[in-house]
């Protein structure tokens with residue numbers, strides 16, 4: 001007899017106890033947020049250096 005797929009509250013179907021699709025999505029989302037956090041820090045650091053550089057440029061020509 002084939003296993004019956006169960007429908008999870010999220011709407012996905014699968015054989016496991018919980019939805020592996022949503023688990024993967026959550027992991028990817030956390031990784032994405034982590035990457036965004038790193039990029040945000042890098043961007044802020046980059047903006048900080050840029051702001052320092054801007055001071056050296058004449059605001060009016």
Ligand SMILES: [Zn+2]
Nearest residue numbers: 010012019022
């Ligand atoms: Zn799901």
